[in-house]
Amino acid sequence: MKNLAQYSDMTFGNQRIIPRLPVPGLEETCRKFLEWVKPLLTSEDLERTSEETAFFCSEEGPGPLLQEALVEFASRKDVANWLEPFWDRMYLEGRSPLPLYSNIFYMMSLGTLAGEETQFNRAAGLVEAMIRFKELIESQSLRPDMQGDRPICMIQYKKVFSSCRIPQKDRDILRTPISGENPASPDQRHIVVARNGRFFALDVIDNDGRPYSSHSIEKALAEIVSFESPPEYPPGVLTAVSRDTWAEARAVLRALSPINAGSLDLIENSLFILCLESRQPKDMKDLSMTMLLGDGRSRWFDKSMQLIVCPGGEAAINMEHTGTDGSVMVRLAGFLTGFESDLREKVPESSKGECSWREIQFHLNNDLREFISRADEECQRMSADTAARVLLFDRFGRDSIKALSAAPDAFIQMALQLAHFDLRGFPANTYEAVMTRQFLHGRTEAVRSVSEESVEFTRLMRGPEVSLEQKATAARKAMEEHVRRTREARDGRGVDRHLFGLWNIYRDMGSDLGIVETPGFFETPGWFTLRRNLLSTSTSGAKGLFLAGFGTVEDEGFGVRYLAFPGSIHFNVTSRTAMMEDMERFVDLLESALLEMEELLSHRSFDQPPSA
16 A cells, blocks of 8 residues: 555546446345345345346346446446446436435535625635635645545546536536536636526636635625516526426527527536525525525526525535535535645735626527426425425534444434334335545445344334343444445445446347346346435535535435534435425434434433433
8 A cells, every 4th residue: 555645646646546446246246235125125025036136147147248248348448437427327317306306505614694794705705715726626736535545536626617517308418627528618717696586797717817806706796786686587497497398498598599598608607606695594494495495596506516605694505416426515615614725725816806797698588488487386396395304413423423432324324224213113225325436437336224234223122121232232233234335335346336337238238238128137126126215315524514415306205414523413304395294203203313322322221211
C-alpha cells in the first residue's frame, strides 16, 4: 500500500491508479441473492425462486452466457466502469417526476441570520463560495477525496457545475462539460436566479475570469427581488412533472421562438440555479418540503444543483441525481459552511466592476399556457400527496453508539427494522446506498438490511420470556451481519448491481447470445421483491449538513434519509399522504427503538416496557 505522500494531491491526479469495478462471481452472487430474499418470501415463493436461480446459474442456463458477456464488456478499454452506462440509462429512461423520484436535498448547518445579515447577504456569500469551489476543481487544487488512506474517484466533480438533464421522449440526455456529444461549455460566467416564478441571468464572473464580489452579487440580488409580481404562467413547473410531458412542452417552447431557445440555453448552461424563496417555512416539516419541492414554480429541477435560500437564512442544495451522488454534495456543503478549507486555495482577486443581470423571457402560445397550467396543477397535487416528518433525535449520537462497541450505521438500520416490525409485524425489503467511488467512475452499491439475523433480532425483541442477554446477543449478530454486507458492497462484491448488470446485458445482447426469451430468474418472486424498496434509506457524512431528504419511491413505503452526528441523529422521513398516519407512527416507533436498543446494549435493566 502506498504512503500518502506517494499519491498526487491534484484533484484528478490519481485517476489512472484507481482500480476498475470488478465483476463478482456468478455463483457467489446467486448464493447471496437467495440468502437476501429468504426472509422476505413465503416458502412457496422461495422454492420457485431457488429453482429458477439454480437453473440460471447452471451450465444449461442463461447465467454463464450473460456473465461471460458482462466480463468481456467490463474488460473493454473504452469502458471505464461496466455499471456506468447501465446506471446512466436507468436514470435517463426514468419517466417519473424528478423532485420526488430522483432529486435529493442537502440542508446546510448555517444557523439563523445574525445581526444585520439578510437573505440576500447570505445567498451572495454562498454564491461567492461556490464559485471559489468551482475554481478549486478547475485548477485541480481541491484535494482528492480519500477512503481510509487511499484516494477515490473524483470524476463526478466535473459534472457538478454547468450540467443539466435535458428532457427527451423516452430517454433524457445528461449534458455536462465532459459529455461525449454536445458537451456543456465549462466557461460559463453566469448563474440563474429564480424568484416568485421568474428567472434572471446573473453574471458572477467577469470577462477576464475574475469573480464578482459578494457585495456586488448582493446588490444585484436586491435589485432582482424588486420584481415581486409572479408571472401568470411560470415555466419552472414544467420541470417538476413527468419527463415525457416536459419533453413535449420543451420541444414546443424551443420551436416557438428564438428567444425561447436562447432562454432555455441560458438556464440549462448556467453554472447552477439560485432559488430565493419569498416565503419563510413555518416549521421543520414545511422546511423539508420547501427544500424538496417548494411550489415548483421557482425551481428548475433539471439542473445538477439548485441552491435554495429562505428568508430566514436556511439554505440547501437540491441535487439532480443522474450524474452525481451525495458524497460530492457533502464535500461541497462542508466547504460552503466553513468546515473545510484548503490551505492551497488561492482566492482570486475580485472583479472591481458591478455584476450585470437580465430577466429571462419566454414567449408563450395557448398550447404552452395549457401545458404550464396542467403542470402547475400536477405539481400542487404532487405536493399535497407527499408527507414529511423530521425527527431531530438528541438523546445520543454516533459517539455513544461507538461506546457501545456498535457500528453507528448498523445500529440505526436495526432500529429501523425494529420500528417497522413494531408497525406492521413483518420485515420490509430495505435499500441502503453505499458509496463505491474507490473504483474508477464508481457510484453506489445496495445493501439489504433485512437478514435472517435481523428478523431473529426483531422476533426476540418482542418475544415472551426472552432475556436481556438473548436480545443483546441477537442485536449484535444482526448488526455484525449488516456490517459484513456493507463491507462486501463497498468492496465491489454486492448483489444488486451485479444482477442489474446481467439484466442489462440480456436486454442489450440477449438475442445475439441466443437467449430469446426473458430468463425465468428475472420473473421470480425474489427478483421482484428485491426491486421493491418499501424502506428506501440513505446516509452520508454529516459535516456541514443539518438535514437531508428525498421522496419515497413506493406508494406503500417510506423514504428515510438520516445523518449521524456525534451527539444526535437527524432523520427526514417521507411517504404518500395516504400513508401519513403510518409514517408518523413509524417515526415515533423509531425514536422508541433507538432508546430501547441503547438501553439494551448498555446492559441496564428496563424500568418499564418501552412505549409503543
